[in-house]
Amino acid sequence: MxxxxxxxxxxxxxxxxxxxxxxxxxxxxxxxxxxxxxxxxxxxxxxxxxxxxxxxxxxxxxxxxxxxxxxxxxxxxxxxxxxxxxxxxxxxxxxxxxxxxxxxxxxxxxxxxxxxxxxxxxxxxxxxxxxxxxxxxxxxxxxxxxxxxVEYHNMYSYIEKLHDEIDSVVVDNVSFFQNEVIEELLEKLDITEIYFKKLEALKNLYPWKFGKEINDKIECLNEERRRKMDYLHREQQMLNYD
CATH class of the missing domain: 3.40.1350.10 (Trna Endonuclease; Chain: A, domain 1)
Structure with a gap:
């Protein structure tokens, strides 16, 4: 051979x-x-x-x-x-x-x-x-x-930050707030968009790491964010109308 x-x-x-x-x-x-x-x-x-x-x-x-x-x-x-x-x-x-x-x-x-x-x-x-x-x-x-x-390991910290930031925006008594307060709350919710974009970028890099549980959690946070933003925008319109 x-x-x-x-x-x-x-x-x-x-x-x-x-x-x-x-x-x-x-x-x-x-x-x-x-x-x-x-x-x-x-x-x-x-x-x-x-x-x-x-x-x-x-x-x-x-x-x-x-x-x-x-x-x-x-x-x-x-x-x-x-x-x-x-x-x-x-x-x-x-x-x-x-x-x-x-x-x-x-x-x-x-x-x-x-x-x-x-x-x-x-x-x-x-x-x-x-x-x-x-x-x-x-x-x-x-x-x-x-x-x-390093960014991959930030996935869970991004989700945790999203939860804390969105949860900190309380809208129960927002109708008693001034327009400036509503603007401040909307700004806090706007900033969270950064974390959603980072998570989307990580998902494109590591799609196999984003299972149903993670995706559902991110979607729930996004829905809660949209709900609060919609509520604040409605209250803001009512204040401006008055």
Whole structure:
């Protein structure tokens, strides 16, 4: 049986990437047993090495030839489409085994990826910049910022703030208030719109984290907010009419 060096290069690059991620980022790195366009997954941990519940999928390509200039990778369009449809982020890695360097591109952002014609069909060209796309210690924070890991943990605090802010607006005796007081209460309710928008943005990033219970709770808060705003607007109109 003949051992092909291409297989050796691929395995070496995958193992080197896993070692690098584990040593410098302290993130678990798991090689996938069944490869359907994804070679491995990386689990994001916080500063205390606790799981954030976020998994990054990795596609890894390797080379024994030194990379000394900006370069491009050509990937089947179907692969890019598949990665874009996944509910978790995907990063494309290129491992330079000669120089012991790793370059990466976040596929989820689609930055630096353009459609081109190559060979027998359409492919995507992924452009790499040796300085910008080099995997180094600063990449960890860039990942956390891009995937908004910290923001995800604010989901429950946003819901709690919404509850407290909306609950603090008491409208039972609002008919005895002055117009200035009504304006103040309306302003408090207007400010809560920020938290609803933040929750909507998080839902777009992590749709699988927003189950029925969470969605129902957010909708109830939104309904209560609308009810109080409608009531205040009616009272305000009556005051202005008088």
């Amino acid at each position: 003949k051992f092909y060096t291409t297989s050796s290069t691929g395995d070496s690059g995958l193992l080197y990437l896993g070692h690098w991620i584990n040593q410098y980022f302290h993130f678990p790195f798991r090689i996938m047993s069944a490869d359907i366009g994804i070679d491995a997954e990386i689990e994001i941990l916080d500063e205390d090495l606790h799981s954030n519940g976020l998994i990054i999928k990795a596609q890894v390509k390797s080379t024994q030839s030194p990379i000394n200039a900006n370069f491009s990778e050509y990937v089947e369009k179907d692969h890019i489409d598949y990665w874009s449809k996944l509910t978790v982020p995907v990063i494309y890695f290129k491992v330079d085994l000669k120089n012991n360097k790793i370059y990466h591109k976040i596929i989820s952002s689609l930055d630096g990826i353009e459609l081109t014609s190559s060979g027998n069909g359409n492919k995507r060209k992924i452009e790499f910049d040796l300085s910008k796309d080099l995997l180094d210690l600063s990449s960890k924070q860039k990942w956390l910022d891009f995937f908004k890991v």
